[in-house]
Amino acid sequence: MRAWQQRVVAVLGAIAFASGAQGYYHFVRYRTRTAPYTPILEKFDLAALNNQTVPYFIADRGPQQMLPNDSFGSLISQIRLAASVWSDVPGSDLSLDFGGLTGPNTQHNSPAIEVVFEELPPGVFGYGGPEDTGVIKESPSGPFVAIQKSKVVLSNNFSQTATWSESFFLTVTHEFGHALGLQHSMTSSVMSTRITRATTKAAPLAIDDVVGLRLLYGRASLAAGSGSIAGWVRMGNTGVRLASVVAISLDGRAISTLTHPDGSYRIDGVPAGASYFVYAHPLPPAIVGEAYNAGVIPPVDADGRPLPVETSFEASVYPGTKDFSRASAVVVEAGRVTDNINFSVNRRPAPAVFGVETFSFPGQVAVKPAHLSPTSTRSFIVASGYGLSPAAAVSVLGGSAAIPQGGVRPYPQDPRFVQMDFQFNLAAGEGARHLSFAADGDLYVLPSAFRLTRRGPPQIMSAVPTLDGNGARTVVISGQNLAADTRILFDGLPVVQRFDEASGVIFVTPPPGVAGHRVTVTALNTDGQSNLFLQAGAPPAVELDGGEAAAITVTTGSVPAGVETAVEILGTNAQFNPAYLKLALGSSGITVTRMWVPGPNRILANVVTAGNALPGPVTATVLNGLRVLTQPSGLTIGPMNSRQSYFRGQVTDVGSGREGVAPGGLATVRLNGPVTESPASALRVTVADKTATVVSFSGGVLVFRVPVDVTGSAAIVRMTANGDPVLPIAMGIEGGGATEANIQ
Ligand SMILES: [Zn+2]
Known part of the structure; x- marks a missing residue:
């Protein structure tokens, strides 16, 4: 819609120049132009998402220019790291998942985020926000506007920007925040603009970001640990519109919101059991490049008209002072609203600082x-x-x-x-x-x-590839201020690591690398510091095993919409490493539910296709460490066919109920479709092309015995009923030998 396109432009201006900072704030609509004001927020509809997960797709062309030692694989690793920050917010049910690489003009029938690369004005590194939103939806927790598509737009010119840099990572994290429904914050959180943002790669979110996301996607049970602060901001008898009201604690928290058009406000989700000082201040003036104060898009009424902002007033600390030594602390109790935290402010044309x-x-x-x-x-x-x-x-x-x-x-x-x-x-x-x-x-x-902080930033003095006592590749990392809480990144990939207390050294199992590319090694400590504080000029780097030129082929030609089935991917020189492997199929209509790596050049996966999945070819993407392997049009989504029978859910062990069945063991799985009318005697089942004994079949539940001579960590189960094929499914084989990769 036009209004929302204009809004995305406004957010763009804010990235580069905005002065930062009000508290959590969402994209707000009101049904009325007069009080009482009930905010209606834009967000993804958890109920409309598969597994409460919104997929994000990255434009397959990537940026046009990159630094000499940078790569698209490195860039993807940083984007995935930024997305995982939002997935990992405690108390939020929303997850983000890499959905694959997509060509231009890819359509999605389900809610999705697109990450694209475009030419941007000087000084602008990215922008983002909801692009397609629907009508107001009712829900048990109140009305909201469902986001159908959000966009994260990054520069197509990385000739001045290293993908490993703190600033790039924080930019992507910030833009994902916009995509999920968060606006700029004035609490020095990741949703603050660059000037006042005080989060880091090691500690990317502030409490304001966490609370802002929880209010959109949180669990009701979490309200138990938090309370609210409410009141109004007035100048004379007039309510102050869009004043920023901040609750700040002496141990470092800052949470805030903006007042409604009548000057009333309520800060929800404030961690209880603590006391807060509360102050009100104007949104700072719009500066070069900003369409609105602080780059905050004002709320709109039912007709889409923006409601104006009042900024001509002095800041004030409750109960009406400019001196914190005279301020009154406000105690927040769980499940309660501390009300009447009110402000009468004086007129002032613009803030002094x-x-x-x-x-x-x-x-x-x-x-x-x-x-x-x-x-x-x-x-x-x-x-x-x-x-x-x-x-x-x-x-x-x-x-x-x-x-x-x-x-x-x-x-x-x-x-x-x-x-x-x-x-x-x-x-x-x-x-x-x-x-x-x-x-x-x-x-x-x-x-x-x-x-x-108690200690200085971490420093990496050496990162040396070697072989351990068992002949396995390892990278030995030593330096200063490395500890048990230190996390190591290879470019944007979190690595499998072990800290040796005695020597203070970290041993890393390296991911597959790219020939000629040196990965940047980053150490992140829980106090927010990284080795880039001291080493950004010449960050430690190491060249990993690059392997030979590799390719992938999806052997499964076509999968209909509205089913579950197995997909097989074969590699050529791929050397799939299960610890660092990600499979994505380039459509919001197809979700990978399980994945196994039965051999270094073979992946088996179970997928679910949505009933409304758009028919047509999709790009298969395998991320193997920092290697990016794709097969454009590797798989085709076919039309839905209600006469198609398929397995539903995963194959489990009859005894333990767990997935993974030993050779010779009894396995069970449900089926869907016309096959459920067939007698057991009509069924033929094979596991890894070996005949399996059908034990029983009733009510759509199949029990079969896994052949004793099945080997490997996973196998494909095929079935016919009176000669009619059922779509195959993959299952885990217990004690089958090779490694199994979990879905990431
Ligand atoms: Zn922004």
Whole structure:
């Protein structure tokens, strides 16, 4: 729809230039133009998704230009890593799954996200958001607008951007957030724009991102652990429209929302059992490239008309001060609304300070976001922002750190920046810390202005490929500040790793690589720091086994819509590694439910096709570590055929009920279609082309004995009824030898 296309353009402008920051906020519609205002949010309909999973498809052409040592496989690994961040949000039922590579103009009959590469204006790295949305749907939890398709648009020019960089990863994560229904945040979360965003590859989400997603896709049971803060913001007798109201805790949290057009607000999902300071402030002015204040698309009424934003007022901390030492903390209790947290604000044309960004110096190069260790000698940050000068009165919220007298001054190396020195309370815990800036009678708060850490960033001194005692390939990684909580990435791939406590060394089972390509090795610590803080100029890299030129062939020619069946993929020189393998079939209408790797050049998978799957050819994609293997038109989705019989669900062991049946064991599986009318005597069943004994068949449930001479970790079950073929299914063979890969 036209209005939403315009909106995507607006989001684009915001990426590059916006000043960052209000709290979680969604794409909002109201049914009315007057109070009471009940927000209707845009989101994917969990009930319309297969397994509550929205697939994302990546344009098969990839970007036009990449850095010399970068590759499409590396890029895909980073996109998958960013998507997994949103899948892993605790308390959200929504998952994202790589659906494959697609050609231009691929149509989808089910909800989906498209990742495409386009020419973008200078300084813009991406944009994203819902593109196709439907009418308002009713649900038990209230009305919502179902997203049919969202887009993540990335630059087609990576000649200046390494795919392993922190900034690229955070950009993709941010755009996926838009695609799922989140707008810009002013809490220094990943949904904040680049200036104030304070999350990292090691700790990509802030609580505001988590709560924002939970409110769209959360489980009702989680409400038990959270409460709400509500009230209004008024100037005189008039409600202030789209004021940002932020609840901030001294241990580093910041959660917020925007007021409704009548000035009322309610922040839901606030973790209970803690106390919060609450402040209200205007969305910062739109700056170059922004169509709206802070790049936030205003809510619309029933006719699609945007509701205007009020920004001409001073910030205020509850209960009506600009000084946090005079503020009252608000206690949030589980399942309760703390109401009447109200603000009467004064008129002011524009904020005195906004859009402040901060840097720290763990080494000689500035790092953003700022991280400080109380034991470090370089205990200062430098900052710049609109209206910020050394004349500002800057304070740390809470007692973990303080700025001494004279500790706010021009940065000697570049007086355009303001330096702030800190003294630390050594008993203070780790985590984000907030700063307040008082200037010209106004107040500005920067949540997560810096992060306190116990140790410095990790550093990788060497990454050496070798063979372990059993002759298996391994990469030995040693360095500083590597610990049991350190996660290693090879480009964007999380690796199979083992930390050796005694030596402080990490052993990695390497994924399949690409000949001539050196993977960038990244170490991520749970305190938010990565080795890229110190090593971004020359990150450690290692060349992995590239293998020979490989290809894949899907031997299953066609699969009808509305069935379940097996798909077989054969490789040539593929050396499939089950620990690093992903199969995707390029359509939202076809879902891989199980996958096995019975041999280094063979994949068996069970798939489900939706009844409304679009007929036609699809591209099969196998990601084998960093290798990308595709077969365009490798598989064809055929029309639905109600006379087609097929197996339903997975084959299980009669005794244990588990999947995977030993040779000679009894197996059971359900069937669908006309075959269910056949007597057991009409059935012929084979497992890996060996005849299996049919034990019983009634009510559509088949019991058969697996032939004793079946080998391998998986096999195809074929069946006919009076000569009519049933679609085949794959099953796991217990104790069959080779490795089994789980669905990722
Ligand atoms: Zn954005």
